[in-house]
Amino acid sequence: MYKYYHKRYKQRITRDTVIALFVAIFFIFIALVTIQTQKAQITVLALIILIFAIVYYYLVYEPLSIWKKVLNTPFPDSWRKILNENVKFYTTLPEDEKDYFEKRIQYFLETKKITGVDTEIDDKIKIFIAVSAILPVFAFPDFEYDNINEILVYPNSFDEEYNTGDREKILGMVGNGAMNRMMILSKPDILNAFSGKRTVHNVALHEFVHLIDKEDGAIDGIPEILIDKAFVLPWMRELKIAESKIKRHKSDIDPYALTNNSEFLAVASEYFFMSPVKFKKKHPELYKYFSKIYRRKLKSDKSNY
Ligand SMILES: [Zn+2]
Missing domain, CATH: 3.40.390.10 (Collagenase (Catalytic Domain))
Structure with missing residues (x-):
């Protein structure tokens, strides 16, 4: 039973892992830019944009795109x-x-x-x-x-x-x-x-x-x-x-x-x-x-x- 559950769980986290990876790369990039330019505001701004993007993705984009698909698919x-x-x-x-x-x-x-x-x-x-x-x-x-x-x-x-x-x-x-x-x-x-x-x-x-x-x-x-x-x-x-x-x-x-x-x-x-x-x-x-x-x-x- 737990073996089965583990397999399912692994599949489910794949997408979130990819997103987390992107976030990490994004942050490394921003950190490098901040060090180069010596401007801390860039990091703060990047953080705000990132939070908005994540909230938007999970709360607005994803549910809406599923509804769109459902509305365009005839009921079998x-x-x-x-x-x-x-x-x-x-x-x-x-x-x-x-x-x-x-x-x-x-x-x-x-x-x-x-x-x-x-x-x-x-x-x-x-x-x-x-x-x-x-x-x-x-x-x-x-x-x-x-x-x-x-x-x-x-x-x-x-x-x-x-x-x-x-x-x-x-x-x-x-x-x-x-x-x-x-x-x-x-x-x-x-x-x-x-x-x-x-x-x-x-x-x-x-x-x-x-x-x-x-x-x-x-x-x-x-x-x-x-x-x-x-x-x-x-x-x-x-x-x-x-x-x-x-x-x-x-x-x-x-x-x-x-x-x-x-x-x-x-x-x-x-x-x-x-x-x-x-x-x-x-x-x-x-x-x-x-x-x-x-x-x-x-x-x-x-x-x-
Ligand atoms: Zn009950």
Whole structure:
């Protein structure tokens, strides 16, 4: 596992190494010029230009050039077929929003690497992961999961040591330490969420909600990046009410949600997106909060989003 990770990591740093090399050469050149001319201002000026150039490259040029590419690349018909056959959310969208949803998927797949570890991955898996990532942030055009680079797909669920097997209990996780900026997902559990069976589970969406939660620096069940400060307290109050219902066995939300506030947010969000009609019926108050957080409402009590 770590050997594999190391290989990936090496590939990823190649580009940054080249840039760092250029920066070093640039500095040697500027230092020589400064020594020759005896003018320290040149070094300061060069430093300012360099900082601007780096910021511009990473924050403006790179993201914009990817969007340009995405906008100029038609969405493949085979991908559209996968969406039409498996993703109910997509099929109920108006035409213009369908287009936009497709572009968000393309952008996601253009910027994140999806890799199978000891397992084959196809377009279907890639699309399902991208859909799960985009669903919670569809109303937030600027949200791009900057805190992740790669998603590893395992052939099955796994344990803390990354051993896979039918009986292992972890279905997905956001990596830290050596696995920082990575997500691991179990392949059968990604597929299950889109199998057509009524389900309230979607492990990929669950992990992406953790990333949204993490964006403000704290994984605490409060996605401050999506909500106003004034909304935090009422949300925490509603979350506690919902948790106490689970404790009293008066709720059909998976009790795993009781682990902590962050798990509550992730587990209940899965339910909200996977079975919205049922969620609204069984948890009307919570539904109001979630539709506010994710800016998504049911069009009618029978249809999907
Ligand atoms: Zn979780």
